[in-house]
Amino acid sequence: MKAELELIFEAILDGNMPGCTSGVQAALDAGISAPDILQIALIPAMDEVGKLFEEEEFFVPEMLVAARAMQAGLSMLKPLLVDSDVKPAGRVALGTVSGDLHDIGKNLVGMMLEGAGFEIVDLGTNVAPDRFIAAINDQNVQLVAMSALLTTTMPGMKKTVDAIAAAGLRDQVKIMVGGAPVNAEYAAEIGADGYAPDASQAASLARRLAP
């Protein structure tokens, strides 16, 4: 890896936002293309962050500061990426289901997906089925990602899957679910396409599910 990219990679792991943005600037100045910076530094750095999280080397705060640094770098690259022929890995509608206000896990999933090259349509918390459906209709998403942290709000996932089917949109999207009380069995039971136990595996899952 080129020295400039190495610095960006390290800055992200350290959660060093100014380090990441100045690194991105230095890389651009050195003539490295925006797609290369994304593919060789940003995305691998977030993969590494995810790995460290799975291994319990990193916890939520470490992940949040790393993702914040990555996002600052990414926002510098975005205008340049539009002009290049890099296509996003996919577009994901992401939200915490009806009645549920927990969003730390959902946000981490969003950050890891973004780090993996996806575009995120963040619907926020307390998202009713019709808002997921509106996102499928209006925002051209290929993936729907739902989070729930309460046993009492989990049924909102099934309602959403059913509502998407009833709206005739089930073939257009893949649906993934997660959150502490959710497991693979439940995902299968409600007819979702996939489950992941943490944000890093959510990114690999999205890569597998994306068209």
Add this chain to the structure above:
Amino acid sequence: MDIAGVADFDKSMARIDAWYQSQILDRPPVRFMAHNAFLQQASEDISQLSSADRRAWWFDVETQVGLFAKSVEGRRFYGETFPVFFPNLGPEVYAAFYGAELVFGEVTSWSVPLIGDWQDMDRLAFDRNNIYFRKLEELTKCALERSQGRFMVGYTDLHPGIDCAAAWRDPQQLCLDLFDAPEQVKRLTQIAIDDFVEIYDHFDAMLKASGQLSVSWMGLPSRGKMHIPSADFSSLISPDFFKEFVLPVHRQELGGMTHNVYHVDGKGVARHMDDIIGLGDVHAVQWVQGVGDDQPIMQWLPLIKGLQQQGMPVIVDLNKKELPQFIEAMSPEGIFLWVAADDEEEEQRLLKLVEGWR
């Protein structure tokens, strides 16, 4: 103490006292109750109420005490299960004593963060005239008046320290603050513990003046001072951050209590178990296994056995279907069982099972 529906309170209490010492009187103590039962237990349907009416419902002292009194009337309580009314305005009421607003749902409440800027910390002050503090006093008084011989009265669910700081600041923001502004976080958590002893003692004195024991939402009485320390926020952070930001506050919180029963809410908190026990003032642990892939209980036997080996009494909350298997695999030392049963007959049957546990 005589309580309607409790066959032999003193005997049950003796079992609990033995358990606090990691000893067994005749069998390990058992409490019949589902964890988070409060989630299903809204005793009146308030789902259609406006948010203002819902708040009024929570604040309606007569209704709250009345509903509770009705729910225990004519019931029999088996094992170490006691009817305990604890005044409840949700787990973040401690944060509300300092000016945070609570939003009321059907079965719980949560607070609205109020520290946007660090300067906002200057406005945080504990006020005995605070509306939530006053309401808890009212609930306690009313319950005490009506409790005689019918039920016990406890104190509310108090979460000072890091959880209170998270409520004031917002949990995700506080995660970032640990890196961005560690000194401010320490100041904030210090504010969140400064008045704890005074607040605890205030309610403790009200209860003791009426001859109550020390008891709260766990329904686990103590003749001294019983407290339930916890730090759910710690499920989000590393052991290093736990040592730096949580332990110093716990030290101030735990001293002076007779029985600290630490609420270990899932594997994220269990990561800090060594530090928690290392505090020295923790007298027992309540293990909460979680849901989804964190059930069944059998996967946690190493953790529970580890506690047992250290002589740390532990509350284990399990499904009645798991009970025979659990009893088979474990020795009873230091175990306090919480089990949800469907009816009184089943409770008696489960109790028989525990009586034979060696």
